[in-house]
Amino acid sequence: xxxxxxxxxxxxxxxxxxxxxxxxxxxxxxxxxxxxxxxxxxxxxxxxxxxxxxxxxxxxxxxxxxxxxxxxxxxxxxxxxxxxxxxxxxxxxxxxxxxxxxxxxxxxxxxxxxxxxxxxxxxxxxxxxxxxxxxxxxxxxxxxxxxxxxxxxxxxxxxxxxxxxxxxxxxxxxxxxxxxxxxxxxxxxxxxxxxxxxxxxxxxxxxxxxxxxxxxxxxxxxxxxxxxxxxxxxxxxxxxxxxxxxxxxxxxxxxxxxxxxxxxxxxxxxxxxxxxxxxxxxxxxxxxxxxxxxxxxxxxxxxxxxxxxx
Amino acid sequence: xxxxxxxxxxxxxxxxxxxxxxxxxxxxxxxxxxxxxxxxxxxxxxxxxxxxxxxxxxxxxxxxxxxxxxxxxxxxxxxxxxxxxxxxxxxxxxxxxxxxxxxxxxxxxxxxxxxxxxxxxxxxxxxxxxxxxxxxxxxxxxxxxxxxxxxxxxxxxxxxxxxxxxxxxxxxxxxxxxxxxxxxxxxxxxxxxxxxxxxxxxxxxxxxxxxxxxxxxxxxxxxxxxxxxxxxxxxxxxxxxxxxxxxxxxxxxxxxxxxxxxxxxxxxxxxxxxxxxxxxxxxxxxxxxxxxxxxxxxxxxxxxxxxxxxxxxxxxxxxxxxxxxxxxxxxxxxxxxxxxxxxxxxxxxxxxxxxxxxxxxxxxxxxxxxxxxxxxxxxxxxxxxxxxxxxxxxxxxxxxxxxxxxxxxxxxxxxxxxxxxxxxxxxxxxxxxxxxxxxxxxxxxxxxxxxxxxxxxxxxxxxxxxx
Numbered sequence: 016x017x018x019x020x021x022x023x024x025x026x027x028x029x030x031x032x033x034x035x036x037x038x039x040x041x042x043x044x045x046x047x048x049x050x051x052x053x054x055x056x057x058x059x060x061x062x063x064x065x066x067x068x069x070x071x072x073x074x075x076x077x078x079x080x081x082x083x084x085x086x087x088x089x090x091x092x093x094x095x096x097x098x099x100x101x102x103x104x105x106x107x108x109x110x111x112x113x114x115x116x117x118x119x120x121x122x123x124x125x126x127x128x129x130x131x132x133x134x135x136x137x138x139x140x141x142x143x144x145x146x147x148x149x150x151x152x153x154x155x156x157x158x159x160x161x162x163x164x165x166x167x168x169x170x171x172x173x174x175x176x177x178x179x180x181x182x183x184x185x186x187x188x189x190x191x192x193x194x195x196x197x198x199x200x201x202x203x204x205x206x207x208x209x210x211x212x213x214x215x216x217x218x219x220x221x222x223x224x225x226x227x228x229x230x231x232x233x234x235x236x237x238x239x240x241x242x243x244x245x246x247x248x249x250x251x252x253x254x255x256x257x258x259x260x261x262x263x264x265x266x267x268x269x270x271x272x273x274x275x276x277x278x279x280x281x282x283x284x285x286x287x288x289x290x291x292x293x294x295x296x297x298x299x300x301x302x303x304x305x306x307x308x309x310x311x312x313x314x315x316x317x318x319x320x321x322x323x324x325x
Numbered sequence: 326x327x328x329x330x331x332x333x334x335x336x337x338x339x340x341x342x343x344x345x346x347x348x349x350x351x352x353x354x355x356x357x358x359x360x361x362x363x364x365x366x367x368x369x370x371x372x373x374x375x376x377x378x379x380x381x382x383x384x385x386x387x388x389x390x391x392x393x394x395x396x397x398x399x400x401x402x403x404x405x406x407x408x409x410x411x412x413x414x415x416x417x418x419x420x421x422x423x424x425x426x427x428x429x430x431x432x433x434x435x436x437x438x439x440x441x442x443x444x445x446x447x448x449x450x451x452x453x454x455x456x457x458x459x460x461x462x463x464x465x466x467x468x469x470x471x472x473x474x475x476x477x478x479x480x481x482x483x484x485x486x487x488x489x490x491x492x493x494x495x496x497x498x499x500x501x502x503x504x505x506x507x508x509x510x511x512x513x514x515x516x517x518x519x520x521x522x523x524x525x526x527x528x529x530x531x532x533x534x535x536x537x538x539x540x541x542x543x544x545x546x547x548x549x550x551x552x553x554x555x556x557x558x559x560x561x562x563x564x565x566x567x568x569x570x571x572x573x574x575x576x577x578x579x580x581x582x583x584x585x586x587x588x589x590x591x592x593x594x595x596x597x598x599x600x601x602x603x604x605x606x607x608x609x610x611x612x613x614x615x616x617x618x619x620x621x622x623x624x625x626x627x628x629x630x631x632x633x634x635x636x637x638x639x640x641x642x643x644x645x646x647x648x649x650x651x652x653x654x655x656x657x658x659x660x661x662x663x664x665x666x667x668x669x670x671x672x673x674x675x676x677x678x679x680x681x682x683x684x685x686x687x688x689x690x691x692x693x694x695x696x697x698x699x700x701x702x703x704x705x706x707x708x709x710x711x712x713x714x715x716x717x718x719x720x721x722x723x724x725x726x727x728x729x730x731x732x733x734x735x736x737x738x739x740x741x742x743x744x745x746x747x748x749x750x751x752x753x754x755x756x757x758x759x760x761x762x763x764x765x766x767x768x769x770x771x772x773x774x775x776x777x778x779x780x781x782x783x784x785x786x787x788x789x790x791x792x
Contacts, residue, residue: 021744027739040695045375047613052563053563053564053566053567055566055567055570066393067513070393079655089534102353103464112674114748114751117752118751118752121772122771122772122773122774123751123755123768123771123772124499124755124771124772124777124779125563125770125777125779125781126495126499126500126655126778126779126781127751127768129501129563129566129781130702130706130747130751131500131747131751131752133503133699133702133745134743134744134745134746134748134750136744137696137699137703137740137741137744137747138740138741138744138745138748139744140384140744141737141738141739141740141744142383142741143742144737145383145387145388145391145396145738146382146387146388146391146393146395146396146397146520147390147393148387148389149737150390152390163606165688187381188480200352248540253695254574255576257567257570257571257574260567261571264564273345293582295578296576296578296579296580296582297580298574299575299578299579301571302571302575305567305568306553306556306568309556309557309559309560309564309568310556313559313560
């Protein structure tokens, strides 16, 4: 089977992982917007959300004797998403309070933030390993996974469809939030110039905290989607984290729509590349993309937009 | 700074009670109650209880994935929680009552220090201190078991050498390298490639003595560092952290998947170090002590070399970059090249350490994990970035504790504590336990809005105008 034959299937797979990267990348890009910092522990927010959502949904699925269907399936997915998002938000909140805020109060050098985020990441990964074993934890799907429809030669199954749909809804919601609401306006104001925003009556501390929480909600929900389809483990966050960061840089750091585009482009590139090269080297592709972007177009596809409308 | 403020207080002979307590014990009690049960005091209580609960979780039993809340229940809803609540209460009392005790403390300190400071201020000759430490390091292995000496090589020594290298990146240049162990892996695999025909599938036509691989690995790691750093550093310092993070993972991935590196099985039978020179025939075998002394000699040499580097033109240029990159650039310091140089020097030390490690023992890709990179970062931060002695002390203390507690704390749980240590250090003592004076001053200056104390900002030559 040649590449042409596989093209549509690879596209679908790429869209699926790409939409997950996009959801995580938003957390990086939003925090980078307001603080000009890479939040290294964001991948752990994703991981904790994944565990939370997985445990909640698994509990519900276990109550059914056979695979749930209809409204029950929808309900379970929604509960998983909600619990995952809440766990992610709680993790992001704690992270901001413990690892970032004390440093911000002291006006610490930026190196200190990066290092304390690494500490938080190390702590969270190993704590999760201690609490929930260091192995892959899986759950049974809350719905029957069948082919829903065909795109040319490619099959689109329920799992893929759920991920792409949920991610799309989240991306649209976030875009609206940043572009149209008062909170979004204050996030953009802080990203543009925190000092001036303070003078204009924006509560910067609150905006920073809320930015972390929004990133956490998205990452947590994304984590549940990931855990539902693949598995959850204490070090699951690392690779999606690096890839999502790549996506954020690819789209232009600080640029909300850029992160979405970057995620999808990265997912597609990786999917095609994984077919052309060996599948085990798939993770290398994202890294090469990152280095190439830095060399060729460091401001990303849509350009860095710290502080402008999405 | 602290001594100048303390010296005027020396004449005070009898410690008088703190000025704010005219009524004695009753007033003190009232003040204490006010401090404890104020809004701030109760907030502190909350924080302390949370710290206690976290400690209980950290030290608690391991959980199961099948029962998500099991570990939490066994750790917190169990009699053992009483201990941790007591710890939390004591911590709270200490924190909340500290403002009341501070006047007493500073007075006692002044009285104790006053006459001594004059002598202590004549800066204890660092040479004497270093020599004393060196002698301790030389005689130490004689008092320890073989297992402990093995750990002093694999755990403490190698990591001290790695930390010295990473210190150039973090401490001197003010950047962050999170894939540092990748260069160590490059060194180790280079050794396997050049010294043996059987260690890994790929091999050099001629088997070399591991000593000849030192310069090769040194250069290869530096080249890898430059290739990685050049596209990244041009842009923003903080991108370097994530690029190196990815690189570290890629190297491990390749080592694990390529048939040239023997995949997950790793490399067997890399020859030990040996000298055949001028009639001397000596080889390092299984006994850890000769490795220990070799490593000690290398560490001492590296420390001396880096000390000279720190005080050289290059070292001063690094300091200038950390303190104000734009000003440094404006005065003609080639910032990009110097940052790249720091990164390459750090990488080559790591490659060098890799050769030493590979020639001593069997290794597989597991060893070059992300956590190993983080461990080196932790050691540098804990010890004191920018201070050569500090990072070695950091390695000795952290890895020593890890060895001492090896039966009580499982190896996998160690990193929970390392993570906590890193956060606590960053919050309370970013300069580390043995701070470099200059670095400490820079950090406190940066906190008051002067300079940056790192070189993570966008370089002045980058396209910041394009925004």
